[in-house]
Structures are given as structure tokens and as C-alpha cells.
Amino acid sequence: MRIVKEAEERRNEILDAADELFSQKGFDGTSTNDILEKVGIARGTLYYHFKSKEDIMDALIERYNVRLLDAAREIAAEKSVPVNVRILRAVMALNMSGGSGEEIMEHIHKPQNALMHQKIQRAILNGVVPILADLIREGIEQGLFKTPFPYECMEMVVAYANAVFDGDMVELTDEERLTRIQAFVFNVERLLGAESGSLMFVMQMFTGGEGDGHE
Amino acid sequence: MRIVKEAEERRNEILDAADELFSQKGFDGTSTNDILEKVGIARGTLYYHFKSKEDIMDALIERYNVRLLDAAREIAAEKSVPVNVRILRAVMALNMSGGSGEEIMEHIHKPQNALMHQKIQRAILNGVVPILADLIREGIEQGLFKTPFPYECMEMVVAYANAVFDGDMVELTDEERLTRIQAFVFNVERLLGAESGSLMFVMQMFTGGEGDGHE
DNA sequence: TATTACCGATAGACAGTCGGTCGGTAAAAA
DNA sequence: TTTTTACCGACCGACTGTCTATCGGTAATA
Secondary structure: OOOOOOHHHHHHHHHHHHHHHHHHHOOOOOOHHHHHHHHOOOHHHHHHHOOOHHHHHHHHHHHHHHHHHHHHHHHHHOOOOOHHHHHHHHHHHHHOOOOOOOOHHHHHOOHHHHHHHHHHHHHHHHHHHHHHHHHHHHHHHOOOOOOOOHHHHHHHHHHHHHHHOOOHHHHOOHHHHHHHHHHHHHHHHHHHOOOOOOOHHHHHHHHOOOOOOOO | OOOOOOHHHHHHHHHHHHHHHHHHHOOOOOOHHHHHHHHOOOHHHHHHHOOOHHHHHHHHHHHHHHHHHHHHHHHHHOOOOOHHHHHHHHHHHHHOOOOOOOOHHHHHOOHHHHHHHHHHHHHHHHHHHHHHHHHHHHHHHOOOOOOOOHHHHHHHHHHHHHHHOOOHHHHOOHHHHHHHHHHHHHHHHHHHOOOOOOOHHHHHHHHOOOOOOOO
16 A cells, blocks of 8 residues: 655646646635545655645646746747737637646636635736737837837736636626627727737637637 | 623624734634634624624625725715816725725735635726726716727726735835836826826826825 | 665654534523 | 523534654665
8 A cells, every 4th residue: 555656756646636626626625635535645645745735736836837938938939920919829828728738727717716816817917927028029119019118018918817807707698708808909909009900800719710729 | 701782783893803803814814713702702603693704704895895885986976076086086995995094905915815805806896897987988078088998998907906006016116116107007098098198197196195185 | 695774755643723513591572 | 471682612523734653765884
């Protein structure tokens, strides 16, 4: 009944289990015993690898954020793609969970996981906004946008997207949602000082297919 | 050792105690025992008046939201005051805690109280935005603003204010904060289609005194 | 090669705390 | 008196985090 593994492997096992459990039942709703059983380890083992239950959550968030920011950076660096498309993709990567093909975000937007949610959002706000702001500056050089506050603009956009495009949207009809998105695009254009309608191509994302699959 | 009071009085005693404790130590950090001791009642009494610990939080939030929204509505109704000033005051009433002279909000913005924070923000977003949107429409009629999406504009503004002007700002220098606010005002002007500089009077609030004391 | 000493990883019993319940009781109202 | 309202505090199960003991591999030593 004694299975020894390398520390990192165990750590990841625990994180994977916790990820799934927190997703299903929330942080508070998941007991450490749940995690123990799922991984098949004893109490001591868990607390050998993590100093507390919250420590597990923090590690989970860290892991998630790294993936998310890496994805965003990668998108931003693809210089062959037009700036506005890159911006769109980078923003999309926040709500849908990046190219990795995981569905972590879904779970996080539940009243239960408020703290996790908050921690992630802070990290996103501080991590993604600079990336986006750089893209905006690129757009400004190209004459696409015109604003003295690229950073603060994106901060606003991301904060809004975080607050509203999470869970709250679910209980809207398709039509209402469409209006919401139209208004969003319109407002972003104004914020960026973009030509009216120049970002409307974004709408395709929501009406038509799910992007183009390339990466 | 047995003190009998009217239900509502006890309820409020409990809420007041919980308010203070949650503020200091957060929701999870506060045990029901803490509350019992502070109020000076027995376990059973607490659960006679509230069905759970979270029920206490919800009641607390409800109480807070009512005050906040009432304050906002009152401000908005003061037709003798120019629209843009009313808007400003209504927004201010969100972060500073309205005219009532209480300091609830201060506490709420702590990593601990994530859930409470979240619940309040949702309520604010759904409650205050319509009030503000009406003010914007009034401003549109007067030719101050020009936007097809008054509601969504304010939604964005409030969401941003909630996300960024909470706690995050604390660790900034005065100068950085000023830039932040300048950018904010600038962006709001753009969103509302207001004349450039027409909302800059807001800056006085942050540089100069704390408003005019009238109500 | 055989022995010793050490260390990372694991186990599980255990203590302490916490949220919530329950049966009973005092006081007020009817 | 009877009924209702408010209150009490012992009690329960569940949970998190701690502590000590131990297993198995590995490197130094004989």
C-alpha cells in the first residue's frame, strides 16, 4: 500500500485531482479527504507536498495563470497576423481557456469559487493588460488606434469583460447577448479611438464559427 | 443570564457584530463563536434568528445594498443639480460609502471577503447601473453626451471602478493614482461621447477637497 | 561486496475547531 | 391558563492541519 513517486509527479497528481474536485464542488465544498481519496494517498502525504488547502489553490491558480499568459503572449507575438485580430484572439483566450483545450474557466465562475475567481482575475488584470497594451501601441503606430492611455484602456476592457462576460451572461437570451456584444465592440472602438466599425469584424466570432482553428 | 429582546433588535445586534467582525477578520476568519461572544448570546439564539452563517452575510449585504442604492437614487433625483455632477456623486457613492457616513466598503475589499465582495458587486452592477444609465439619458437630452448604449457604457464604467478602484489602488503612489484617474475620466468622456475635458472637473474631487458637504 | 547512515516520501492516528441541531426553558402574549 | 416567542447550551459530525513512526532507496564507508 505504499507507492513512492517523485515529488513533482505527486504534486501534479494532487493538483489535477484538486482541479477537478474544486471545479465540481467548489473550494469550500471539497474536503481534503476528497482529495486524498481521489489521489489515493494519506493525509500526511498531502501536507508533505502542500502546506495548506489554500496553498493547493494558489498552486492551481499559478499553474493556470502561467498557461493563460503564455498563450496570450504567443498570440501577441505572431507578427504576421494583423494587430486587431491578435488583440481579439488574445482577449478571447481569457474567457475561453486558451489553445490548451482545457475547460477550467467554466468551473471557476461559480459563486462557490469566489476567492479563486478573484485571485485569477487579479492576475489576469495585471498579466494580460500589459500584453494587450503593447498590441494597442502597435496599432497606434499603424494608425489604427489613437489614445493617450493604451494601458488604462485595456485595463478597462479586461475588467469589464471579466465582470460581465462571466456567468452573468448565461441568463440572457441570444438576442440580448448580441446587443451586449455589439455595445461592447462599439465602446471599445470609442475607447481606442478606432474608426467606427473597424472592429465590428469581431462580431463574426459570436455569430458565426469559433475562429479559424489556425494557431 | 437570560435577556429577551424583540426579534428585530436582536437580529440587528447580530448583524452589527457580524459586520464588524467580518470586516476585521473576513467571513471565513470569523467563527460563529466570535459572533456569539460579541453579541453575548448563546448558539441557539443565533440560529433562531438566522438559518446559517451565510444567511447572516446575505442579510448584511442586503442591508448594505439597500442603503447604497437608496443613496444613489436620492442623488440621482436631485433635479436641481446638474446632471454631470449628479453622475459623479452617484459614482462616488459607490466607493466611498454614501452620505450615511459609514465606512463599510473599506473592509469589504480584502482578499478574505471575496464572496461578500462578489455578491455586493453583482448587486451594485445590477442596481446602480440602471440609475446611472437614466442620468446619462438625461445628459443626452441636454446634448451633454452622445451614445447609443448608455446602459452598457455605465456598466463598463462601474465594472471598471469596482475592479480597479478597490484595494488595488492602495499600493500606488499619489502621482500614479492621479494618472490613473485622469485616464479614467478621459476614457469615460470618450465612452459617453462627451466633449473633451467636459468631465475633467471631476479631478477636483481627487486633488482638492472631499466634495461640498451639501446633500 | 556488505554495512551503515541518512533522507525524501508516505502513512494514519489524533487534536482542536467549527457550523449546525435539538430538546428544553423562561418570558410575554393571548 | 395556554400559546407563542425568544433563548439557552450541550451535543454531533465533519473538517483541517499536526505529529510521530516508518518504509525504501542511495551514497558513503568498511
